[in-house]
Amino acid sequence: MNKKEIYDFLDEKGISYEATEHKAVYNMxxxxxxxxxxxxxxxxxxxxxxxKKRNYYLITVRGDKRVDLKAFRNAHGTKPLSFASGDxxxxxxxxEPGSVTPLGLLNDDEIRVEFYLDKSxxxxxxxxxxHPNDNTATVWLNVKDLLDLIEEHGNAVxxxxx
Numbered sequence: 001m002n003k004k005e006i007y008d009f010l011d012e013k014g015i016s017y018e019a020t021e022h023k024a025v026y027n028m029x030x031x032x033x034x035x036x037x038x039x040x041x042x043x044x045x046x047x048x049x050x051x052k053k054r055n056y057y058l059i060t061v062r063g064d065k066r067v068d069l070k071a072f073r074n075a076h077g078t079k080p081l082s083f084a085s086g087d088x089x090x091x092x093x094x095x096e097p098g099s100v101t102p103l104g105l106l107n108d109d110e111i112r113v114e115f116y117l118d119k120s121x122x123x124x125x126x127x128x129x130x131h132p133n134d135n136t137a138t139v140w141l142n143v144k145d146l147l148d149l150i151e152e153h154g155n156a157v158x159x160x161x162x
Contacts, residue, residue, distance in 0.1 A: 019139050045060050046058070048083055056084060058116065076158070102115060102146055114158065117143070
């Protein structure tokens with residue numbers, strides 16, 4: 001699904017969301033430069049894999065949080081992790097680098113990616129901001145709605161402290 005298809009899909013599902021269109025952003029530093037309505041709820045996404053490319057993970061945390069992959073590995077019993085390539089990202093989630101998002105899991109036709117969401121997103125207002133499969137916009141929606149979509153699609157979802 002591309003950006004328009006994501007918007008249409010959310011509308012069809014009756015999911016309430018707010019979209020903010022903006023210039024293309026490729027990292028958190030660039031994201032911090034744009035005027036967003038809910039910057040405290042923006043998501044940072046890491047698409048990682050094990051050495052043999054058998055297991056892929058999408059790790060989503062708040063934008064200001066750092067992820068220690070070694071600590072993540074130890075906490076969740078994975079093999080050593082490294083960032084997946086742009087080719088893997090496109091082959092699995094049909095996304096370009098800079099556009100990694102939990103909504104990209106809806107393009108994971110083979111259900112290869114496990115989703116790990118930092119539990120802090122379920123606190124306060126339970127809102128998350130993520131790209132609609134395109135880095136020229138941010139979609140703000142309820143975390144539970146996002147999790148329901150991903151679970152309905154079939155990807156494993158883990159709510160954890162990261």
